[in-house]
Amino acid sequence: MRRALALLALFALTLCARLSAAAPELRLAPAGDGPVELLGAGGEYLGRFTVQNVGSEPLEAVSLSVRSGGELAPYVPREVQVQFKDGAMSANLAPGAKLEGVVRYTPKRDTRVRRFHGHVLASVSNSPEPTALGFQFDTDRLGGDPLKHAPLGLILVPLLVALGLLLGGTRLPTGAARKLAGGGALAALGLSIACFVRMDPALTRYDGGQGFHWLSRRVVGAGIEIAYGLDGLAISFAVLVPLLVLAAAALGRNEQRSLIWGALSLVQTALALCVVGQDVATVSAGLLLLAVACLMLTRSPEARRAGTFAAGAALVSVAALWLLAMSSSGLLLDGTKASRVTSFIELSQVVDHGLLAGGHPARICLPLLLLGLLPLLGVPLVGGYARAIAGRSSLPVQIVLLAAVSATAGYLLIRLLVGVMPAGLLWSSTTLAVIGVLGAGVAALSAWAQREPAPLALSLGGIAASLTLVALSALTGAAVQAALLLIVTRALSVALVLGGSGAMGGSERNEAPPQHPLLLAGTLIGLAGACGAPATVGFIALSETLIASIPLRPWVVPLVACAMVVGAGAGFAAIARALVTALRPSGAERAAPQLDEPQRIAVLGLSALIVLLGFAPRVWLLRVDASSLDHADKLNPPGLLEVV
């Protein structure tokens, strides 16, 4: 714990970064405060600013332009133009002279563009460094969208619940803490479902805001930008995380301490920060909160190591993020040149990365990031962590740490590897493929050594986690989607198996198949999903992974196919064993265990989700497709045809 605090202090020191001085001769100033706001009506939006020569020498041929991210990563729509007020594109400025400039945006009819941020660049012919000024366009700010603060709500709702439970939980009657935590998760779930329904599935990065809905960006000082928003990838996890916390609350028991429920809500807050946060600071805050919550949740001596391990992994991830931010420089929202970049949007497009240990920062940050996130994701060789949690913790803790946290770790891998560090992934994709293949093999072998549902589900989940890496290494849109499917499959099936086999509370260690028919059915469906059985979402995930992995590295396919076959064989054998055991007539009649209504609904809901997404995944994937393609296009730009 002391070491962890020391590490935290080290990170705090890194926040004291310098801002580089602005260009000396030109000053761009908005008409009001902050970035230039594009306002208008009648199909045209204007933003005004002034260009002033603050130097002592006259400046010739001062030209204005809009900073463009290129064809494949556009910052702003093509319809945005900038010019001087008189319509000229360049002008001469005497010392102290001031000219007015205009940013003009004329949207197309039926445009999807609702918001974007951009920069005006003013450059002098003999100066290499242009001066920048930020501008922004946001129809939500003008018109008002009822869900414009929904991402913030996803963070605040569980945070309030967590604070309430941690501060005043001891005064609550028995069962109220569980209900409160479940209520918080339910509220967040409702909010995320509302966002899911209202999302425009066709919105891409060409439509502004980098394809994010309800994007909000602001600079908070010291060059740190706070940003949050939801795209197709994030919305999946914005729904999944509260769903799993809700399932944990439903399957848990009333007599568990309020501290546990408070900590679980804290984990939900941390995961929400990681999911909706689109900047280093927010995600780091989420990971730090997660580390604290892990230490709280695993206070028992047996699980302490696992908790420390998880917290350490989270801190290593934070270190990777800050190293990346510190080694890159770019523009803040208002146009200030900053010596570090904390915005994921800026990081994904910034080209002037500094050197870190003599190389591209991704060469250091990527291994660190993998070191931090892969254990949380549940890849093999650190599988003892998951089994320690499964064997030593209460059921809600198991579900949240092994399903929700691992799913969010997978999401961060996709977001950071593909979205933020595309250059790093390009050169490291072979490494990822090798790790994935080896991990899948190891997990498949360990699956054969497991006889009980919960450890078996964790081993099968290890295969899915490894295949996630294989899919990510394929660099195609379908592969990104396959990675997402694998992560969700793993989370749902692990939660269902853990819940199904441990919900009765007699044994926390999930040793034997459950007695209750519904729990047995849930456990078997969970195992079937983890095996990739047809008619479950796992089958779609495995099929897509297999097909999407062929073009870049065909040798991967037979290797992962063998691992899939071996692992699935172990899983199906376990299902058959459980069925035989359940069907075998027993000598003594046992009292049928009873389930309460939340438990019944949780098991039924998770089972139904695994099956329904196996038959009709398009309902969900419709919102994911555009984001997956956006991400993959940064790695593997499409040609004239839409093959990749």
Added chain:
Amino acid sequence: MFELVGALDHVELDFTLWAVVVAPWLGMLACLRAVLSDGEARKSAEALARTAALVSAAIALGVAVYACGRLLLIEEKPALLLCHLWTLVRIASLNIELTLLLDVVSGAALCAVTLMGLVFVILHRENADLRVLGAGLGALGAAALGILSDDVVMAVTGFALTHSALALAVLFSRQGRGALRAGFVPARVLEVAALAASGVVFWGLAGSWAPGGDFTVDFRARIVGVQDPAGANKPAKHTQVRDANGTIEMTSRGGSAVHVGTAQVCEIDADGRPGGVGLPSRPCKREARAPFANLSFPAALHDLTVSSGPGSYDSRAEKIRVYSETRTVIASTGPTLSAKAVTDQLRLKDASGAYVHRAGLSSRRLGGLYATTWVAMLLFASVLGAALSGSREEEADETSAAGLSVLSTTAVAVFLHRFDYVFAMNARAAAWIALAAAGLCALFALRASFATGARSLMVDASAAALAATLVGVAAGAGARAALFAVVTNLGLCALAFATGAWSLGGQERPVDRRAAYAAAAIAAGAPVPLLGAFFPRDALLRAGAAFSAGSAPAWLVAGLTALALGVLSFSIWRFAYLASKSEEPTPASAARGSWSLGLSVTGILLGILAVGGPIIGEAASAISGLFRPAAVEAAGERLSGDVQLVWSAVAFAPAFFGFLFAKRRYSRADFKETEKTRPLRALFAEKETPSGQRSVLASLGASIVRMEGAWFFPALAVDSEGPASSDASVDSEPERPPVESKKRVKARKPRKKQS
């Protein structure tokens, strides 16, 4: 002059095929509800479930027969019925759709399996365990899905669900009296190999692999307009074509909308007429969404845009000319998981008469081998997986349920038929795969000849028929080879129903002898010629002899397959004779016999339908007949009439002699199995279990588990002596109290003092 031409199958949209899949599953749900209910409600639920099972199976058969009848009555040939249900995944070109497609071969297979299902339900309706009945219905619906699915992923889903349902049927019929051995790992091999094969085709159609391994995308138009210069692509006769209009059709990319500039293609235009275009000022009453067919469309030069929605870029096709009174097919080219879309694009020729896409796919290399070679090998692996995945567990109670074991292989046979273009493009791979498949056929025929019960016979004989199907597909006679599997499996199923619960060495039950013999005659295609499996077997063997210009390997393949099918005939008749030596049929079993006799007669009809040439012919095959090296063309041209007769004799003689041997040896009333058969049986019987392999895997896995847990469970690090046993389970380890190091204990003491 047409830019791209090709004789694409005539497509009619259908809205009933889904019922063949869904109806049995509804019956299954009714059975499940009855199983889960208790108390007073159980009796009524059971009665309802039994009625629902019968009705659902009857609906499945009825719809299958109706659809086949409709298909055969379509004047334009070859024709297909297409029923698009929904899209599961659509990102870039990766499109997984639930689209059901019925051609002549799949129609025959569908009729066969639904018939089997109905007879199974009738036989089991009154007295069988509802769980067995439900599992059987589940397998029936899944097999129908496997047969009808145009998308490879959905077809594989069908196989896997069939296998799982059959495994459950075995499990329930055994009442938990023993371990379940249903070959889960081979079943996964089948699925993974089939998916990988379709994946290689998918990417092979998208681009090529450089020697260094990099994948380079083809730059080709993704949407093309196709006509037929021979006039075969005339609009359907029932289509209302307006003056100076042609018709358009698009069956790929389900759910996509087509635009002509700013205008929409209409299913119903603003005036309420089918087809036409809708303008922003006069929009369509109903916009056309793929799949659509026979839509009237202005004859002109059009620039079309196909919009598939989020996750896919719009595809543009410029200067597509629609000719007056001509059918223009808007076809997708490039990567796809749809078997129909693959075969369609492989038929396309350019103005010079060259096969555009076929030339691309046949030249792709992957790791030094042709991509088609990989596909062929993967298909062989999937056949092997299918052959080994059947449950050979014998049980005394529900042997007639063994008949359903053939459902899975029937679906796989139709699936193989859909890949026959691969072999037509790569003669060398075809020859080797055919040889390997012939060997596999011989192996499983030998296993069948030592079968100790109905289920072993069903599984092994069906596997042999599937391997023979692969021989036929590789030789270019895909349609007839698939029909061979269908007819043989139908006969086997009838034999299982006719022999009831009979088991060699087990409890003997009444058997309908006439029905058993009739069923055996259909399945074996002997001793009576022109019956049952006779025609398709004859055709596939002649194709086997003819392909590769009658080279030595081809003759070897044909000879070996003929021999193997002779052994298969022997094994089927052996079983029929042994099973028929029981008591005379009782009235109850006579009822069973009449059903199995009816099934046998239907099998005979199907066998006659399998004549091929005049009625169905190789035109039923989606691709063969278009490529010059295709075996059936070669068979027609390179084998003279006399040689064909010789090969017909070669095809029939081993089967006939197989029948004769079986009759001489097993029809005697005083026959008993001797010790002589036992050593051979030991070679092929199911006694050798993979327990050795399993324990190796488990030991390795246990070591990994211990290593993984060492840091988190300190007891593991201390207890590191001795090899990990196969039964070592990690869950026994956390039981031990954590062992703390001395250093930690020391460090803790002062704290206690402080407190």
